[in-house]
Amino acid sequence: MTAVTDAPATGRSTPQWRSALHYLLSGYVYMLTLWFWAIALPVVAIIMFIIGQNVDEVTSSGIAFTHHGALWFPFSIAIILSVTYLPIHVANGMTRRSFTRAALAVNVIVGLLNATIATGALLVEREIYHAVGWVHGGTDGSGIAVFNGGVLVYLLGLAMLFIAGQVSGSLIGVAYYRLGGIIGTVALPLCLLPLAAVGLLGLGQGEQWNPWSWTADLAPWGTVVAVLVVIASAGAFHLLVRDIAIDSKD
Numbered sequence: 001m002t003a004v005t006d007a008p009a010t011g012r013s014t015p016q017w018r019s020a021l022h023y024l025l026s027g028y029v030y031m032l033t034l035w036f037w038a039i040a041l042p043v044v045a046i047i048m049f050i051i052g053q054n055v056d057e058v059t060s061s062g063i064a065f066t067h068h069g070a071l072w073f074p075f076s077i078a079i080i081l082s083v084t085y086l087p088i089h090v091a092n093g094m095t096r097r098s099f100t101r102a103a104l105a106v107n108v109i110v111g112l113l114n115a116t117i118a119t120g121a122l123l124v125e126r127e128i129y130h131a132v133g134w135v136h137g138g139t140d141g142s143g144i145a146v147f148n149g150g151v152l153v154y155l156l157g158l159a160m161l162f163i164a165g166q167v168s169g170s171l172i173g174v175a176y177y178r179l180g181g182i183i184g185t186v187a188l189p190l191c192l193l194p195l196a197a198v199g200l201l202g203l204g205q206g207e208q209w210n211p212w213s214w215t216a217d218l219a220p221w222g223t224v225v226a227v228l229v230v231i232a233s234a235g236a237f238h239l240l241v242r243d244i245a246i247d248s249k250d
Contacts, residue, residue: 016098017105020089024081024106028074033110036073037117040066058134061146063121070114071162075169078107082173087246100238103170107234111163119155122146160226164194167233174240177247190236197229 041063048062082103089099122136126146129136136146147154171191176184 016094017101020094020098020102021105024085024102025109027081028077028106028110029113032077033074033113033117036069037066037121040069041121052132052134058129061122061125061136063118063125064146066121067118067158067161070118071165074110074114074162075165078103078166078169079173082170083177086174086177086241086244090246096241096244097238100241103241104167104234104237107166107170108163111166112159114162115155115159118158119151122154123151160198160230161195164198164226164230167194167230167237168192171233171237171240174237174244178240178244194230194233197226 044062044066048058051062052058086096086099090096126136168191171194172184172188175187175191178184179187
């Protein structure tokens, strides 16, 4: 995690939160997100090629399996950054408010970026599947199309899932830093509420971790409630950070 060892210098004309955002994005995007996909996509391609040599027809999307990594890897990084970068940020004379704005902004940007890359990779995969006569279906082998609700709906649903994961990770890190190990552990269900809300209300009952179950015919209230929970959780993150005491040992 060399990306978070030194805080950026703040220029006179650059708002603090934008300076922090640029720094966080350099670690998230250039060193983590792009490397993740640069490794994951070739690995999936090799695995699917090997499988294709041994079966007549493939009915599962290989790229869809990378969604778990695109969700949980940034989730873990969000926890780490909340604990390690916040004290460095404040020690360099920047405000807690600027940290909050930068952290939440990077959560949204990284979530959208991962969802866009994942959806684009699925579009390419679908064309390859069609060219070789495979079925671009779900991991259960049902043959149901991955983009059953449309590409745009799929992209938005996946973005919501990834953003919710980022917000949950940020909440967990700050909760442990501010509240300590015992209370932080007790607060874990609340910190994971954004993910639970998007999974259960937005992505369909019983299939919350299958991104392709986000379809246009879902109950509108479920999606609305999920979005509101994510927004409220971002507000809770701000409240936890705004007057947080920084450990002198950090």
